[in-house]
Amino acid sequence: MKTLLLNQREVKQLLNMPDTIVAVEEAYKDFNRKMAIQPPIVSIEVPEYNGEMDLKMGYSKSTEIIAVKTAVGYWDNPERYHLPTLLATITLYDGKNGYPVCMMDGSLITGYRTGAAGGVSAKVLARKNSKTVGVIGAGNQARMQVIALKEILPLEMVKVWSPVRKQQLKYKQEIESMLGIQVLLCDEPKAAVEGTDVIVTATPGKNPIVQDEWVSPGTHIIAIGADMEGKQELDPKIFSRAKIVVDNIQQCVLRGETQNPIKEGIITEKDIHAEIGEILLGTKVGRENNEEITIFDSTGMSIQDNMTACRIFKNAVQLGIGQKIELI
Amino acid sequence: MKTLLLNQREVKQLLNMPDTIVAVEEAYKDFNRKMAIQPPIVSIEVPEYNGEMDLKMGYSKSTEIIAVKTAVGYWDNPERYHLPTLLATITLYDGKNGYPVCMMDGSLITGYRTGAAGGVSAKVLARKNSKTVGVIGAGNQARMQVIALKEILPLEMVKVWSPVRKQQLKYKQEIESMLGIQVLLCDEPKAAVEGTDVIVTATPGKNPIVQDEWVSPGTHIIAIGADMEGKQELDPKIFSRAKIVVDNIQQCVLRGETQNPIKEGIITEKDIHAEIGEILLGTKVGRENNEEITIFDSTGMSIQDNMTACRIFKNAVQLGIGQKIELI
Numbered sequence: 001m002k003t004l005l006l007n008q009r010e011v012k013q014l015l016n017m018p019d020t021i022v023a024v025e026e027a028y029k030d031f032n033r034k035m036a037i038q039p040p041i042v043s044i045e046v047p048e049y050n051g052e053m054d055l056k057m058g059y060s061k062s063t064e065i066i067a068v069k070t071a072v073g074y075w076d077n078p079e080r081y082h083l084p085t086l087l088a089t090i091t092l093y094d095g096k097n098g099y100p101v102c103m104m105d106g107s108l109i110t111g112y113r114t115g116a117a118g119g120v121s122a123k124v125l126a127r128k129n130s131k132t133v134g135v136i137g138a139g140n141q142a143r144m145q146v147i148a149l150k151e152i153l154p155l156e157m158v159k160v161w162s163p164v165r166k167q168q169l170k171y172k173q174e175i176e177s178m179l180g181i182q183v184l185l186c187d188e189p190k191a192a193v194e195g196t197d198v199i200v201t202a203t204p205g206k207n208p209i210v211q212d213e214w215v216s217p218g219t220h221i222i223a224i225g226a227d228m229e230g231k232q233e234l235d236p237k238i239f240s241r242a243k244i245v246v247d248n249i250q251q252c253v254l255r256g257e258t259q260n261p262i263k264e265g266i267i268t269e270k271d272i273h274a275e276i277g278e279i280l281l282g283t284k285v286g287r288e289n290n291e292e293i294t295i296f297d298s299t300g301m302s303i304q305d306n307m308t309a310c311r312i313f314k315n316a317v318q319l320g321i322g323q324k325i326e327l328i
Numbered sequence: 329m330k331t332l333l334l335n336q337r338e339v340k341q342l343l344n345m346p347d348t349i350v351a352v353e354e355a356y357k358d359f360n361r362k363m364a365i366q367p368p369i370v371s372i373e374v375p376e377y378n379g380e381m382d383l384k385m386g387y388s389k390s391t392e393i394i395a396v397k398t399a400v401g402y403w404d405n406p407e408r409y410h411l412p413t414l415l416a417t418i419t420l421y422d423g424k425n426g427y428p429v430c431m432m433d434g435s436l437i438t439g440y441r442t443g444a445a446g447g448v449s450a451k452v453l454a455r456k457n458s459k460t461v462g463v464i465g466a467g468n469q470a471r472m473q474v475i476a477l478k479e480i481l482p483l484e485m486v487k488v489w490s491p492v493r494k495q496q497l498k499y500k501q502e503i504e505s506m507l508g509i510q511v512l513l514c515d516e517p518k519a520a521v522e523g524t525d526v527i528v529t530a531t532p533g534k535n536p537i538v539q540d541e542w543v544s545p546g547t548h549i550i551a552i553g554a555d556m557e558g559k560q561e562l563d564p565k566i567f568s569r570a571k572i573v574v575d576n577i578q579q580c581v582l583r584g585e586t587q588n589p590i591k592e593g594i595i596t597e598k599d600i601h602a603e604i605g606e607i608l609l610g611t612k613v614g615r616e617n618n619e620e621i622t623i624f625d626s627t628g629m630s631i632q633d634n635m636t637a638c639r640i641f642k643n644a645v646q647l648g649i650g651q652k653i654e655l656i
Contacts, residue, residue: 001411007654042367044387044394049424053394057383059372066372066381068398070419072426081425083329087656089419089428091398096377097409098400100417103431105656325653326335328415328433 002324004313006104010321014312015112017119017147024116025123025280026062027307028247032277035061036303050075058302060310064095067306069106086110090309100327102313106305109312113304115144117247118200118222121296122152124279124286125245126220130197131156136189136209136233138162138171141202141224149198150179159184161192163203190214201225201233201257208260212237217291223257227299234295236261242293244272245279245286248301256297330652332641334432338649342640343440345447345475352444353451353608354390355635356575360605363389364631378403386630388638392423395634397434414438418637428655430641434633437640441632443472445575446528446550449624450480452607452614453573454548458525459484464517464537464561466490466499469530469552477526478507487512489520491531518542529553529561529585536588540565545619551585555627562623564589570621572600573607573614576629584625 006014030036037059045052051074059066071088078085088106093099122130130153135142138160146158158181162168172183186192193199194214201210202224212235215221221242225233239261246252253262253269261267274284276296287294316322334342358364365387373380379402387394399416406413416434421427450458458481463470466488474486486509490496500511514520521527522542529538530552540563543549549570553561567589574580581590581597589595602612604624615622644650 005653005655008656037372039370039372042370042383042385044365044367044385046387046394046423048389051423051426053385053421053426055370055383055385055396057370057372057381059374061376066374068383068396070396070421070428072421074424074426077425081427083425083427087426087428089655091417093381093398093400095374095379096402097405097411098379098381098402098415099409099411100398100415103655107656323653325333325651326337327333327417327431328336328435 001099003100003327004102004316004322005325006102006312006316006322008105008107010316011105011108011312014315014321015108017112017116017151019311020112020116020308021119021148021151023307023311024113024304025120027301027303028120028277029280030060030062031301031303032275032281038302056302056305058306059095060303060306063306063310065306065310066093066095067302067309069302069305071106071110090305092309092313104309104312109305109308111140111144113308114141114224114298114300115148117298117304118145118224119148119152121222121245121276122149122198122220125294125296126153126198127218127290129154130220132196133158133198133200134193134196135160135200136192137202137225138164138167139202142171142200143175145200145202145222145224146175147179150181155181157182157184159186159192159196161186161189163205198222203233205233206230207232208235209233211235215293217293219293221295223295223297226257228255229259232260233257236264236266238293239267239295242295244295245274245276246272246297247276247299249275251299252297256299258297329427331428331655332430332644332650333653334430334640334644334650336433336435338644339433339436339640342643342649343436345440345444345479347639348440348444348636349447349476349479351635351639352441352632353448355631356448356605357608358388358390359629359631360603360609366630384630384633386634387423388631388634391634391638393634393638394421394423395630395637397630397633399434399438418633420637420641432637432640437633437636439468439472441636442469442552442626442628443476445626445632446473446552447476447480449550449573449604450477450526450548453622453624454481454526455546455618457482458548460524461486461526461528462521462524463488463528464520465530465553466492466495467530470499470528471503473528473530473550473552474503475507483509485510485512487514487520487524489514489517491533526550531561533561534558535560536563537561539563543621545621547621549623551623551625554585556583557587560588561585564592564594566621567595567623570623572623573602573604574600574625575604575627577603579627580625584627586625
């Protein structure tokens with residue numbers, strides 16, 4: 001038996017946002033159907049080289065594939081080694097016999113599946129005629145979220161503010177040429193989010209940026225940045241007047257944006273309306289009217305990697321892409 | 329940058345017991361020098377296919393390599409898929425930048441490094457002139473242990489008893505032709521172990537096989553089989569008159585043979601003489617006279633895989649073996 005090897009160039013060729021949105025939607029449904037087995041994440045820190053490795057492992061009973069993703073972050077890589085800061089590999093094992101059927105670069109997949117998460121949330125939580133997005137941050141996720149939203153909503157304008165101001169111009173150029181949407185650079189976060197239909201927060205911040213009074217009725221907020229204890233981008237008061245939806249309650253109350261209003265006693269876990277998979281499965285409702293403020297808090301799950309990588313593997317086999325190697 | 333791929337055939341070519349003994353000795357020393365970072369093992373069970381996957385991850389500060397081993401056990405594989413029951417892969421990441429420098433088949437390495445563990449223990453715990461080994465079990469580890477002991481001791485005879493009687497004849501033929509040592513097949517476990525210099529237990533058993541009264545002064549016992557809660561091969565009374573050495577105290581009191589005398593109140597954790605790395609480093613003594621009974625309880629550690637795989641990787645680079653692939 002052989003193992004299919006897909007390098008970064010091949011994964012890039014096979015990866016696209018519409019497919020990833022379908023994969024992530026399936027992942028969320030599977031999670032709430034109890035079809036996903038996801039052991040705890042394990043990590044190693046290598047402080048002497050300013051690096052760390054996270055290992056995410058998950059089994060999907062619907063694809064019958066075990067996926068193992070190792071993702072490293074080494075912050076001195078560009079300067080010291082001319083390597084990217086983030087590197088990842090994903091290996092897929094046949095759940096029926098444990099054979100490693102595919103090994104692929106995983107560096108791009110996390111970005112796509114996290115972007116797709118916001119897109120999936122917009123499907124059930126944003127107003128259908130949402131035309132403007134306010135984006136906080138101008139890094140990779142600030143791009144991915146807008147790319148995904150463009151697949152779901154009739155977007156016409158992006159307003160962006162980043163704490164790293166010098167990133168903004170490049171962001172404008174890239175998004176405008178890639179998506180053909182106008183991008184407005186803002187001097188203040190308030191200007192970026194006020195009056196927009198959708199707000200995306202995608203920074204590594206640890207203090208509230210988006211204030212409660214800037215958020216109009218009907219807004220959908222996609223909270224992406226917070227994925228660890230101590231991270232924060234939203235004024236926790238927003239939660240008291242919003243319909244709160246998360247990817248995974250257990251994770252979000254500890255590591256997502258939701259940790260903050262809970263810590264401050266503004267909400268309790270019971271105020272969380274749903275996990276998004278419940279809405280996608282139809283067991284809970286999504287947006288009910290044009291006045292609701294909705295928040296989607298995403299912390300990321302192994303099953304998203306699993307489903308996205310499975311789809312890439314399947315496409316690669318169909319198209320004859322990749323190299324067959326003998327490993328075992 | 330490229331990743332070196334080593335398939336099972338190439339790993340087999342590069343793997344040998346003397347090198348593995350050196351690697352495992354270094355691993356044990358590093359563990360007790362606090363140079364090994366080993367997060368908890370994570371597992372997934374796939375009961376619908378009678379399978380499971382274990383993931384062991386470890387960083388060695390001396391090799392500056394992170395090793396990730398995924399090992400699966402699928403007990404219906406031979407019958408259903410013409411695949412081995414046990415399959416494993418090991419990926420080595422450069423600890424300085426997280427780049428995956430080498431991917432190799434790991435199916436053979438676990439067997440070798442576990443065998444080497446017994447050999448290393450014999451170096452400091454068996455009598456130097458040990459000539460006979462009594463082996464309980466006739467599977468892969470029953471072979472590996474004897475192969476390793478042959479490197480350390482002037483072995484002349486193996487006496488074997490297996491709960492799976494039909495394995496014994498093949499065991500005799502293989503060991504005799506491979507090592508040139510006489511193998512005596514025994515009808516009872518008592519006959520296999522009584523009067524031998526070294527006893528090896530290597531079964532998946534859950535009840536005591538080797539009885540206290542069969543064990544003579546001066547014997548070294550290598551307890552390999554017990555690596556999970558509930559496993560047992562030794563009469564726990566033996567522990568009350570033995571010098572107890574383990575690979576990892578924390579693991580052995582929960583999952584090793586040592587769990588049993590502790591559960592029965594025959595010993596407490598304080599009665600454990602040493603972790604083997606402490607003896608190898610010279611901070612604790614090994615065997616002190618010809619009358620002592622010594623027990624080495626081995627449960628296995630990620631750092632053993634790390635060191636063994638690093639050595640294989642190094643040899644492969646020196647000898648120009650393996651295929652360079654583009655992954656990232």
